[in-house]
Amino acid sequence: MHKYITLFFSAALFLCACNGKSIPNDVLKPDAMVAVLTEMHIIDGSLYNTTQIPDSLYKYGAGKYIAMFQRLHTDTAHFNRSMRYYAMQPDKLLAIYDQVDIKIKSKTDSLAKVQTEQSKATRKLDSLKNLNIKTKIDSARKTHPHENTEARKADSLKNLKTKLKTDSAGRFHPRKSKRARKADSLKNLKS
Numbered sequence: 001m002h003k004y005i006t007l008f009f010s011a012a013l014f015l016c017a018c019n020g021k022s023i024p025n026d027v028l029k030p031d032a033m034v035a036v037l038t039e040m041h042i043i044d045g046s047l048y049n050t051t052q053i054p055d056s057l058y059k060y061g062a063g064k065y066i067a068m069f070q071r072l073h074t075d076t077a078h079f080n081r082s083m084r085y086y087a088m089q090p091d092k093l094l095a096i097y098d099q100v101d102i103k104i105k106s107k108t109d110s111l112a113k114v115q116t117e118q119s120k121a122t123r124k125l126d127s128l129k130n131l132n133i134k135t136k137i138d139s140a141r142k143t144h145p146h147e148n149t150e151a152r153k154a155d156s157l158k159n160l161k162t163k164l165k166t167d168s169a170g171r172f173h174p175r176k177s178k179r180a181r182k183a184d185s186l187k188n189l190k191s
Contacts, residue, residue, distance in 0.1 A: 028082040
């Protein structure tokens with residue numbers, strides 16, 4: 001009886017050892033499976049943005065999936081066999097999806113980096129355009145060399161003095177209008 005028990009456990013150990021070590025030839029290797037699943041999830045995400053009318057996913061998605069399978073040198077039957085195999089090996093499938101997650105995050109991060117660089121370049125270009133506009137305006141103002149700030153101030157004071165009249169105490173009074181001056185002159189003539 002001891003022989004049979006030893007033989008049984010030996011056979012069980014042998015079968016367990018052979019079961020999980022090698023991947024069959026008709027199944028995609030883990031690296032290839034990671035690439036296929038990454039591309040499939042990216043395509044699924046892009047199809048999420050299309051309008052959801054009947055047959056739109058088939059119309060727009062079928063071509064993308066076929067092109068992806070051709071680019072990765074596989075087909076749907078090979079992918080389905082591989083997916084069934086890895087579904088029976090949850091540890092391997094979990095490891096594959098960990099790699100898929102890492103790849104998608106790295107692609108998302110690189111895309112975000114490119115978008116921020118583009119927005120920085122756009123803002124810099126806009127600020128340079130604004131700077132150009134300001135310098136053009138400033139350079140247009142600088143083309144009047146005969147304009148003197150001291151002369152402008154003196155002219156403004158002179159204009160102010162002509163508009164205002166001073167009395168004997170040196171206080172300014174507003175200048176009278178023409179009608180008021182005519183009325184005053186008529187009063188002076190009558191008296």
